[in-house]
Amino acid sequence: MIWNKERETMPRREIEALQLEGLKWTVDRVYERVPYYRAKMDAIGLKPKHIRTLKDVQLLPYMTKQDFRDNYPFHNFAVPKEELVRIHASSGTTGKPTVVGYTRNDLEMWTELMARIVCQAGVMPGDTAQIAFSYGLFTGAFGLHYGLERVGCGVVPIGGGNTEKQLMLMEDFGTTVLIATPSYALYLGERAQELGIDIEKRLKLRVGLFGSEPWTEEMRRAIENSLHIKATDNYGMSELIGPGVAGDCEEFCGMHIAEDHFLVETIDSESGEVLPVGSEGELVFTSLDKEALPVIRYRTRDISVIDDTPCACGRTHARMRKISGRADDMLIIRGVNVFPSQIESALLGISGIGPHYQIHVYRRNHLDDLEVLVEFTDDTLLDNYKKLMALTEHAREKLYNTLGIHVKVRLVEPHSIERTQIGKAKRVFDHRNEPEQ
Ligand code: DLL
Numbered sequence: 001m002i003w004n005k006e007r008e009t010m011p012r013r014e015i016e017a018l019q020l021e022g023l024k025w026t027v028d029r030v031y032e033r034v035p036y037y038r039a040k041m042d043a044i045g046l047k048p049k050h051i052r053t054l055k056d057v058q059l060l061p062y063m064t065k066q067d068f069r070d071n072y073p074f075h076n077f078a079v080p081k082e083e084l085v086r087i088h089a090s091s092g093t094t095g096k097p098t099v100v101g102y103t104r105n106d107l108e109m110w111t112e113l114m115a116r117i118v119c120q121a122g123v124m125p126g127d128t129a130q131i132a133f134s135y136g137l138f139t140g141a142f143g144l145h146y147g148l149e150r151v152g153c154g155v156v157p158i159g160g161g162n163t164e165k166q167l168m169l170m171e172d173f174g175t176t177v178l179i180a181t182p183s184y185a186l187y188l189g190e191r192a193q194e195l196g197i198d199i200e201k202r203l204k205l206r207v208g209l210f211g212s213e214p215w216t217e218e219m220r221r222a223i224e225n226s227l228h229i230k231a232t233d234n235y236g237m238s239e240l241i242g243p244g245v246a247g248d249c250e251e252f253c254g255m256h257i258a259e260d261h262f263l264v265e266t267i268d269s270e271s272g273e274v275l276p277v278g279s280e281g282e283l284v285f286t287s288l289d290k291e292a293l294p295v296i297r298y299r300t301r302d303i304s305v306i307d308d309t310p311c312a313c314g315r316t317h318a319r320m321r322k323i324s325g326r327a328d329d330m331l332i333i334r335g336v337n338v339f340p341s342q343i344e345s346a347l348l349g350i351s352g353i354g355p356h357y358q359i360h361v362y363r364r365n366h367l368d369d370l371e372v373l374v375e376f377t378d379d380t381l382l383d384n385y386k387k388l389m390a391l392t393e394h395a396r397e398k399l400y401n402t403l404g405i406h407v408k409v410r411l412v413e414p415h416s417i418e419r420t421q422i423g424k425a426k427r428v429f430d431h432r433n434e435p436e437q
Helices: 012-033 035-043 054-059 065-070 104-120 139-151 163-173 182-194 217-227 340-348 379-383 385-403
Strands: 086-090 098-102 128-131 154-156 177-180 207-211 230-237 242-248 255-257 262-267 280-287 298-307 331-333 336-338 353-364 367-376 408-412 428-430
Touching: 012 035, 012 054, 012 262, 012 280, 054 262, 065 098, 086 139, 098 104, 104 139, 104 242, 128 139, 128 163, 139 154, 139 177, 139 242, 154 163, 163 182, 177 182, 182 207, 182 217, 207 217, 207 242, 217 230, 217 340, 217 353, 230 255, 230 298, 262 298, 331 353, 331 367, 336 340, 340 353, 340 367, 340 385, 367 385, 379 385, 385 408
Parallel strands: 128 154, 128 177, 177 207, 207 230, 353 428, 367 408
Antiparallel strands: 086 098, 230 242, 242 255, 262 280, 280 298, 331 336, 353 367
């Protein structure tokens, strides 16, 4: 079902006209109302009137997370605090959170975007949707909540964690739609199996909307097999609006970006140079109709590829490929660039190895060491040293072929790696700044 046919199937020419109008409106607005951004423009002699075409977006300075930090909490907002009807925040790794705010119109726009994402994934009015994201400052739960209600689904706002109760309600309420992080979806499947719940027979799950953390195609298959569900991806970030920026359609050929609300560019993370459509690079977004917190050329650090070829679903908005990593997620090991997603893909492709892993980086004798802990799936391996060693060697070889560097592999017992039940999974542990052991 296409939620907003007029907008979602708009011819490219019309999308671009709408984008130009939104871009001009947004630049005028920040120049008038957001002193720090006006100062940035003034410093390079740029005035709103210089924005005449869509390409002129490239004249505007980038925004980064640092701009949010420097203007904490509300100084980068374009409306007085009294006009905000909602405030969310995302916790960073250091210091104060990144604060985002919404006017009433912003909330309406967000709800419509979420209704769109939900329908794209194949959700229908009358579905029962269980939200296993944490409610709170995190944008995920509230975003999906309002979108699902708008479509006409019965929302079960259970929130994060509480796995056995999740499974009980799923069965008792006949839940058809699951909203969660991919890692938690996987854990739900695993726990159901441990509890002897026959998912295919006793649960009615049909579709999952998963996002908010990186996951690979291999992880998608693992979730689909475990939960007997169609696992869809959706992307967003607090600074842009929350979830709602992009989502899979039923063709599974990339996530449609809400191009009528956001202008997307891909850039080279190192040089900042704009790349042609179709190149892999860091995604940069400009909001086109946000009132409280307009963002201009916001550098997401997320790496993807934009595809503007036609999609069989009939939607005309360009698509983004699954996020392959974050520019700042990249580990440099002895000079070689390594993305955690490459490790996940390699490991999950090996039969006998499960989807639960951790990546540890150490500095020993001034050299970087990469160690991967991963669970094997077959309990009987515990009693078969030879087989265990062969599997370890196989994983080591596969990682070497994928990454080009030697990786220590430690196969560990099933269920021995801690599962994340609330919030985003943490899989990378960089110990290089810790004192050497
Ligand atoms: O995670 C918004 C969201 C909630 C998206 C629920 C989808 C579903 P933040 O907490 O600000 O917002 O984190 C944003 O999470 O820059 C990406 O690095 C990562 N991320 C979000 N969605 C995906 C995804 C929400 N589908 C940061 N795939 C982003 C990979 C994702 N990474």
